[in-house]
Amino acid sequence: MTPPRILIIGGGFAGVECARRLERRLGHAEARITLATPFGYQLYLPLLPQVASGMLTPQSVAVSLRRGLRRTRIIPGGCIGVDTAAKVCVLRKITDEIVTEPYDQLVLAPGSITRTLDIPGLAEHALGMKTLAEAAYLRDRVIAQLDLAASTPDARERESRLRFIVVGGGYAGTETAACLQRITAAAAARYPRLDPRQIKWHVVDIAPQLMPELGEKLGADALALLRARGIEVSLGVSVEKVEAEQVSLTDGRVLPCRTLVWTAGVAASPLIGTLDAETHKGRLVVADTMAVPKRDGVFALGDAAAVPDLAQGKDAVCPPTAQHAQRQGRAVADNVLARLRGRSLRPYVHRDLGLVVDLGGKDAVSKPLGIQLTGLPAQAVARGYHLMALRTGVAKVRTLTNWLLNATAGDDYVRIGFQARSPARLRDFEFTDAYLTPEQVREHVAASAIGS
The missing domain is CATH 3.50.50.60 (FAD/NAD(P)-binding domain)
Known part of the structure; x- marks a missing residue:
């Protein structure tokens, strides 16, 4: 049988x-x-936000x-x-x-x-952070904006290229904004024509609290860490419209911006x-x-x-x-x-088992088994958990080596030109329009049975 x-x-x-x-x-x-x-x-x-920031290579999380x-x-x-x-x-x-x-x-x-919403321009202009390809593309995109902003004499263009908006105040959005803000702040030293104060990161979420799953205290601690780094956080606010060079928010603000990262749920x-x-x-x-x-x-x-x-x-x-x-x-x-x-x-x-949030560097908030931690103890728990969760010894060694190398040698902020002239639409990276209807499924199955 x-x-x-x-x-x-x-x-x-x-x-x-x-x-x-x-x-x-x-x-x-x-x-x-x-x-x-x-x-x-x-x-x-x-660990995908750390790939987007260049802290880890793509092979570390694959x-x-x-x-x-x-x-x-x-x-x-x-x-x-x-x-x-x-x-x-x-x-x-x-x-x-x-x-x-x-x-x-x-x-x-x-x-x-x-998960997307019916917001004008979102499907055409928003970037995702759900796949390895999206993380690699986002890193290229951010570094490209620094390159282009440093080379243009147009102040309005420079402002739009140097503002980055992340929609979603959950784990993915918060970690993405925190990790990428660190590399743009560090990279500014390599761009003498740029004023570091012009680089702006902005987290937007319709919820009244950042990462509510962490509880009120740790959520407030994470919010304070982000704001201390200069990341603007707007709660109770959403996106009304996305255009190629600006983003309109529901509170009436229209912000010059060419990079919007959408992490508002799955x-x-x-x-x-x-x-x-x-x-x-x-x-x-x-x-x-x-x-x-x-x-x-x-x-x-x-x-x-x-x-x-x-x-x-x-x-x-x-x-x-x-x-x-x-x-x-x-x-x-x-x-x-x-x-x-x-x-x-x-x-x-x-x-x-609890929750861990790695905000890059020495910043983290964690709640292992209900114990609330911040700073270096939280960072140690977060990275220890990730190493434990990686399933192969090779992945553990590669990730740990990348962390040590990044901490000691830093980053060269090199872009590889990944899909430089192709659209970065969510449906292309995540293949959301590839599925059949129930009727089409039955037709394919019937045709296959006849063919065999």
């Missing part, structure tokens, strides 16, 4: 952790594991899948549709070839995309919409075992699933964090094994 086919969609924290655990616990001929992901690496997303997965067949492509009735996924390979992949047990961990992968299943705020509704109701052999987890948070009580769902994704990956692997072996599934229950 053919061994059961386990198909995992997504190479992020949840999907990779699930594959690793299955490899360790499955008998050699007990099942076949396949992982579909467009990239050959697992992205360690929490953990090779083939270094850690030995038995898993890896398909280089993304899932663009699921037919749960036929038990088939439609995949688009990196060559744009569309293929179908059958399964017996399906693990959906496609992650999330940047939304579940558009793949979820192809299942025609029940959702909660865009995330796929699942049981506490992460099994999808009325979908035989399907599990969903991570950012794309509304996993019940039993530790928080009724109606609560787990937030889309790396910590939850990793733990859910292990729990789903155990439940897949239980289903294959005819055992009962177990609910997902967790204990929160």
